[in-house]
Amino acid sequence: xSFITTGVEYGLHCLTYLVGPPHGAREASVRDLAExxxxxxxxxxxxxxxxxxxxxxxxxxxxxxxxxxARPAASISVxxxxxxxxxxxxxxxxxxxxxxxxxxxxxxxRWATTGTCSIHAVMLEAEKHMRRSLAEHSLAxxxxxxxxxxxxxxxxxxxxxxxxxxxxxxxxxx
Numbered sequence: 001x002s003f004i005t006t007g008v009e010y011g012l013h014c015l016t017y018l019v020g021p022p023h024g025a026r027e028a029s030v031r032d033l034a035e036x037x038x039x040x041x042x043x044x045x046x047x048x049x050x051x052x053x054x055x056x057x058x059x060x061x062x063x064x065x066x067x068x069x070a071r072p073a074a075s076i077s078v079x080x081x082x083x084x085x086x087x088x089x090x091x092x093x094x095x096x097x098x099x100x101x102x103x104x105x106x107x108x109x110r111w112a113t114t115g116t117c118s119i120h121a122v123m124l125e126a127e128k129h130m131r132r133s134l135a136e137h138s139l140a141x142x143x144x145x146x147x148x149x150x151x152x153x154x155x156x157x158x159x160x161x162x163x164x165x166x167x168x169x170x171x172x173x174x
Contacts, residue, residue: 007085010039011047012142015081017162018057019073019143022155025162029066032165036158047085054084066166073143079134091130092123 014033017024030048034041048067051057056076057067069076098117099108116124147155 003091004082005086007043007047007050008082010037010044011051011085012078012081012139013037014044014047015051015057015069015073015076015139016143016146017158018067018069019139020069021159023143023147024155024158027060027066027068028162029165032066032162035165036161050085051081054080056080056084069139073140074138076139077135078137078139078142079131081139082134091127092120094120094123 014028014037017028017033017036018026020026028036030045031041034044037044048057048059052059052067055070058070059065059067094117096113096117098119099113101108101112104112
């Protein structure tokens with residue numbers, strides 16, 4: 001079971017293309033980003049709607065329109081993206097089953113149900129660490145990590161590919 005959705009994964013990949021040089025472009029359409037990632041454009045449009053609502057991207061209109069980061073990549077954390085797309089849901093939802101033990105015969109003693117469940121406490125601690133880790137990493141960090149692995153002209157190739165797509169839109173009769 002996955003706690004972070006595929007939408008977050010695609011969103012993060014696409015956002016790294018919008019970090020700007022040397023890693024990518026500054027603006028691109030959802031349709032182009034979807035084609036670049038081989039994901040349905042309808043799906044990615046929903047992801048970018050959530051990102052826009054959260055103030056992480058801005059949209060521009062027109063033939064050359066598209067999405068751009070709303071603030072510097074270094075100030076957008078992975079946690080910001082996760083929460084924009086998936087919401088602020090909990091990692092674990094306690095069903096408080098500790099009082100249902102058959103030995104209690106429907107009358108759980110106070111010691112069994114008082115205070116935070118020890119299992120829930122561990123899950124809350126894990127979630128706190130996960131959120132802290134996601135908050136410590138930015139889009140700029142991700143783009144830098146990708147850039148350090150990729151060949152040197154990868155960002156140039158991304159910008160050229162997106163630029164060619166934008167030029168084709170301009171030349172097509174409306």
